Structure formats: structure tokens, C-alpha cells
Amino acid sequence: MSALLANARVVAELGRRSVRQTARRPQLASPLVIFPTLLLAVQVGGAGRAVDLPQFPEVNGFLDFMLAGAMVQACLMAGNSGAIAFAIDMEMGFTDRLMAAPISRFAIVLGRLAGTAMLGAFLAVYFIALGLIFGAEIQEGVLGAIWIVVVVAGSAVAFGAIGVSIALRTGTASVVQGLFPLLFVILFLSNAFFPTNLLLEPSATVAEYNPLSFIVDGLREPIVAGFSATDSLAALASVAGFTALGLALCAAAIRARAMRGG
Amino acid sequence: MPAIETEALAREFEGGIKAVDGVDLEVAEGEIYGFLGPNGAGKTTTVRMLTTLLRPTDGRARVAGYDVVEEAPQVRRSIGVALQEAALDPLMTGRELILLQAALHAVPRDRATALASSLLEWVGLTRAADRRVGTYSGGMRRRLDLASALVHSPRVLFLDEPTTGLDPVSRQAIWREVENLNREGTTIFLTTQYLEEADQLADRVGIISAGRLVAEGTPAALKAQVGRPHLEVSLADEDGQHAEEVLARFGKPLPARDGKLLVQLEHGASEVAPVVRALDEAGLAVESLDLVQPTLDDVFVAKTGQHLEGDEDTGEQEALPEAEPAE
Numbered sequence: 379m380s381a382l383l384a385n386a387r388v389v390a391e392l393g394r395r396s397v398r399q400t401a402r403r404p405q406l407a408s409p410l411v412i413f414p415t416l417l418l419a420v421q422v423g424g425a426g427r428a429v430d431l432p433q434f435p436e437v438n439g440f441l442d443f444m445l446a447g448a449m450v451q452a453c454l455m456a457g458n459s460g461a462i463a464f465a466i467d468m469e470m471g472f473t474d475r476l477m478a479a480p481i482s483r484f485a486i487v488l489g490r491l492a493g494t495a496m497l498g499a500f501l502a503v504y505f506i507a508l509g510l511i512f513g514a515e516i517q518e519g520v521l522g523a524i525w526i527v528v529v530v531a532g533s534a535v536a537f538g539a540i541g542v543s544i545a546l547r548t549g550t551a552s553v554v555q556g557l558f559p560l561l562f563v564i565l566f567l568s569n570a571f572f573p574t575n576l577l578l579e580p581s582a583t584v585a586e587y588n589p590l591s592f593i594v595d596g597l598r599e600p601i602v603a604g605f606s607a608t609d610s611l612a613a614l615a616s617v618a619g620f621t622a623l624g625l626a627l628c629a630a631a632i633r634a635r636a637m638r639g640g
Numbered sequence: 641m642p643a644i645e646t647e648a649l650a651r652e653f654e655g656g657i658k659a660v661d662g663v664d665l666e667v668a669e670g671e672i673y674g675f676l677g678p679n680g681a682g683k684t685t686t687v688r689m690l691t692t693l694l695r696p697t698d699g700r701a702r703v704a705g706y707d708v709v710e711e712a713p714q715v716r717r718s719i720g721v722a723l724q725e726a727a728l729d730p731l732m733t734g735r736e737l738i739l740l741q742a743a744l745h746a747v748p749r750d751r752a753t754a755l756a757s758s759l760l761e762w763v764g765l766t767r768a769a770d771r772r773v774g775t776y777s778g779g780m781r782r783r784l785d786l787a788s789a790l791v792h793s794p795r796v797l798f799l800d801e802p803t804t805g806l807d808p809v810s811r812q813a814i815w816r817e818v819e820n821l822n823r824e825g826t827t828i829f830l831t832t833q834y835l836e837e838a839d840q841l842a843d844r845v846g847i848i849s850a851g852r853l854v855a856e857g858t859p860a861a862l863k864a865q866v867g868r869p870h871l872e873v874s875l876a877d878e879d880g881q882h883a884e885e886v887l888a889r890f891g892k893p894l895p896a897r898d899g900k901l902l903v904q905l906e907h908g909a910s911e912v913a914p915v916v917r918a919l920d921e922a923g924l925a926v927e928s929l930d931l932v933q934p935t936l937d938d939v940f941v942a943k944t945g946q947h948l949e950g951d952e953d954t955g956e957q958e959a960l961p962e963a964e965p966a967e
Contacts, residue, residue: 478692
């Protein structure tokens with residue numbers, strides 16, 4: 379078996395393990411569904427008349443507008459949850475078992491991220507289904523739904539990679555868990571829950587350049603209006619940028635870890 | 641070619657802490673090498689370097705003929721590793737863990753399933769194979785860990801404190817499995833803090849203290865270095881001085897301990913019967929008489945001035961509240 383195929387098999391096996399782990403540890407998986415759903419329900423129920431504001435983008439309903447934000451919130455949490463699970467593996471020594479095997483150490487990271495991608499895809503399907511049940515419409519139809527699943531899964535991988543790099547650096551789940559509030563702040567400084575043009579300064583400027591806003595736009599447009607080449611490309615670039623950054627940080631952390639051990 | 645060979649192997653951590661300080665080892669193919677030392681002596685750090693999990697800061701090491709730094713992938717292909725505390729995912733089943741381990745070592749899928757079943761049977765976990773590891777007892781976890789280290793038939797097996805915290809029955813089960821593996825030709829590098837374990841299993845023992853190898857040899861040779869056996873005599877009456885005079889004819893008197901008179905026998909165990917006769921002829925009633933052979937702890941004391949930690953734990957039961965009865 380070639381080294382590439384052997385590593386691909388390891389990534390698939392570790393991805394499968396990651397999915398099983400999530401399913402078998404409901405206390406980790408359930409918040410990913412429950413919290414974004416609750417926030418979505420509270421915002422749609424409480425601020426639904428925001429669509430009547432002057433200059434609010436033309437949408438079918440506030441739920442249609444909010445779905446993208448809920449999905450980005452969920453995939454941020456999925457990435458963070460995957461990174462916490464990775465750190466727990468390190469704390470209990472399971473990662474040593476993997477690192478003592480004749481595989482690329484990067485395959486261990488990719489295996490975890492494969493599981494995170496599956497979790498992201500599941501969350502995207504869940505929010506699409508939830509939206510459709512409660513009256514939202516996806517203007518771009520099935521193709522738009524597939525695009526959303528792909529972008530959400532990719533975003534979960536991107537955020538997961540950054541989290542895993544921190545897990546590799548610190549080796550402690552509590553530090554990775556501590557990132558969560560920061561992720562929330564960054565999310566609220568984007569256009570996830572309110573249109574940029576209605577935000578006050580300096581929030582509007584921050585949201586305009588916040589890379590999360592590009593991902594939100596890339597998910598929102600197929601729902602509320604239809605594909606926009608500019609928004610889609612910006613979303614892809616943002617996901618790719620986060621992923622590249624995360625993987626580069628992981629590679630550096632693996633090298634550093636090999637030197638210092640532990 | 642030795643299975644394991646190190647030259648001045650050293651590992652210094654941040655802050656100048658030397659966990660391993662110039663260790664020279666040579667372990668022959670097919671040998672069980674016991675690496676004995678108290679907690680914090682440098683056993684685990686040495687194993688982590690030999691298994692490529694940690695780079696040495698000085699010196700060099702070869703395992704199965706490969707350099708642990710320059711040829712780390714080849715080393716990993718040749719070794720099996722069961723690390724301290726059996727690092728197992730409690731959410732996986734035993735079978736899932738073996739199958740994952742098979743994937744890590746590129747065992748073909750069609751062979752992996754049959755191999756998992758046979759390994760689980762070998763360690764007596766067939767009935768528990770599809771239960772989550774979180775429900776296993778400590779002994780079952782160790783046996784599963786051992787089985788998982790064997791999926792690729794490694795030439796060299798590293799066992800880092802494989803029985804720490806186990807009850808005596810589980811400990812004996814692990815020992816039997818280690819002996820069986822060794823009979824099949826696997827070289828075993830075993831770290832332990834238990835004297836009995838090193839004595840029972842190891843062909844040769846290396847004693848490490850504060851990062852340095854302080855003694856090495858077969859258990860018998862090491863004990864012989866320390867001295868001859870001694871006799872502990874407890875008398876029914878109080879005529880200690882008279883008894884001391886009698887015992888002194890047979891060897892060097894040692895300081896009394898717990899009311900017992902001690903004498904290091906000049907000519908070893910063959911003098912036990914003459915001692916008994918001499919005490920009887922002197923009209924001294926003996927309450928108890930024990931011939932005490934030197935132990936590896938005596939070797940450790942002689943080399944370092946300290947006793948090994950942890951040996952008192954030998955009979956302790958592990959505390960695993962979630963554990964179910966072992967098979």
C-alpha cells in the first residue's frame with residue numbers, strides 16, 4: 379500500500395472515530411444544535427420586525443436572513459468542539475498512540491478535521507431543514523442547499539484547524555475551551571445577525587472587513603436572493619484563508635511539539 | 641545487531657532539567673530488558689525517546705537497527721508501544737481500537753478483522769470486544785493495550801509500567817502474556833517500579849536513578865554484587881547476647897531489626913542447618929528463623945542510598961469506579 383493511500387485510510391478511520399465520539403458524547407454534540415437554535419428562535423421571535431427597518435435588505439422573512447448566522451455560529455462551535463476533543467486525546471495520551479505509528483503526523487490532524495467536516499455538514503442539513511419547516515425559502519433551490527452544506531463543512535474544518543493548532547501548542551482542553559467566548563465576540567462583530575449597513579460605527583467597518591462576514595454573505599445570498607459570484611468567491615477565499623492559516627499553524631505546532639515532546 | 645542500542649542518550653527539558661543524563665544501553669534480540677527505577681527517575685522519558693515520541697537533546701539511539709531521529713518512520717514500523725496508564729479512548733470499543741491500530745499500521749482491511757478477533761481472544765477479551773473501553777477494568781484495559789500494540793507483529797515491544805495500579809491477579813495475567821510474547825521471539829523493553837516484576841520477567845535489568853543508569857545485569861548477578869543472604873532470628877527468650885555470640889560464628893552480625901538478630905551468612909544458605917543446631921546446643925529456643933536473599937531493592941539501596949518507591953503498592957487494588965468485573 380502506498381504511503382499516500384495508507385495515510386488516506388488513517389484519515390478516514392480517524393474521521394469515523396471522531397464522528398462516533400461526537401455521537402457517543404451527547405454533552406459535547408448537543409450544544410452545537412441547541413444553542414444556535416435557541417439564539418435563532420429568540421432573535422427571530424423577538425426581533426422579527428427588523429425586516430421593516432428602512433434599508434434592511436429585501437428578504438422573504440427574518441428567519442431567511444438569520445439562518446446563515448446560525449449556521450456560522452454552529453460551525454464555529456463545531457470547530458471548537460473538535461479541537462477540544464483533540465486536546466482531550468492529548469491529555470489522556472491517545473495522541474501518543476497515534477504519533478507512535480508509522481503515519482504522517484499531519485494525518486492525525488486531518489483525521490480529526492474530517493470528523494469536524496462531517497459534523498459541519500450535519501449541522502448545515504439540520505439548519506436547512508429547520509428553516510424550511512418554519513417557512514424559510516432557499517432561493518437558489520437544491521443547488522443552493524448543496525453549496526451551503528459544502529461551505530458550512532469547509533468553515534467547520536477551517537475553524538477546527540485553528541483550534542487544533544492551539545490544542546497542539548498547549549495540550550490542554552481548558553485553554554481551547556477558553557477560546558469560545560472570543561469566537562462569539564468575533565461572530566457578533568460580523569454581519570451574522572444584522573445587516574452591515576444598519577450597524578453603527580465602528581461596528582459597521584469592523585463587520586465589513588471581518589472575514590466571517592464574507593462567509594455569512596456566501597451562505598446568505600443563496601437563501602435570500604440567489605447566487606452572487608462576488609459573495610461566493612469571497613466566502614470560498616475566506617474559508618480557504620482560515621483553513622490555510624489553521625493548517626500552517628498546525629504544521630508549526632507539530633514541529634515544535636516534536637522538539638519539546640510532552 | 642542489538643534490538644536497542646543507546647549511546648550517551650540524554651534529554652534536557654526547559655529550565656535545564658536533565659530527565660535522562662547520558663544513558664548507555666544495549667538490549668539483545670529476543671531479550672526481556674527490565675528498566676527499573678522510582679517515579680521520576682527517567683524511565684518514561686527514555687521510552688519516549690526510544691519510541692520517537694521525544695527527540696533526544698544529546699547522544700543517539702537505534703531501535704531495530706534504525707536511528708530514532710534520522711529513521712523515525714522505520715523505527716515506528718518496527719515497534720509496538722503500550723504506554724503508561726493505557727491511553728485508551730473510553731468511548732471506543734475494544735474491537736474498534738484494534739481495527740484503528742491496524743489501520744495505523746497499514747494492515748490490509750481483509751486481514752484486520754480476523755486479526756482483531758484473534759488478538760482479542762488471545763488477551764481474553766472476546767466477550768468484551770464490543771463493549772466500550774470505559775466499562776473495562778484496569779486489567780482489561782492493559783490487556784487491550786497490549787493486544788493493540790501487537791497488530792503488526794512488532795520486533796521490539798515497549799511496555800511502560802504495564803502493571804502499575806493493577807491487582808495481583810491482573811498483574812500475573814499480564815506477566816504470562818509478556819512471557820508468551822517473548823517466547824515467540826519479541827524483544828521486550830519493560831519499564832517498571834516493581835522489584836518483583838523485574839525479577840520475575842527480565843533477563844537483564846537496568847536500574848535508573850536521577851536520569852543515570854546506576855547498575856545493569858541479570859537480576860541474580862546484581863543481587864550477588866550486593867552480598868550473601870542473611871539470617872533473621874527471633875528468640876523465644878531474652879538471652880540475646882548469648883545468641884549473638886553463637887550467630888557470630890557463622891558470619892558478620894548485622895544491626896538488629898524489630899527485635900530480630902541478623903547475621904550475614906559467610907557460606908550462604910548451606911549454613912542454615914548448622915546455625916539451628918548450634919542455637920539448640922546452646923540451649924536457645926528459636927521462635928522463628930528466616931533466610932533472606934538480597935533483593936533488587938538492596939541493589940538499589942547499595943547504588944543510590946535510597947529505597948525504590950512504589951514496591952509497597954504491590955498488592956493494591958486499582959480504583960476504577962466504573963469498572964465491571966473482568967472476564
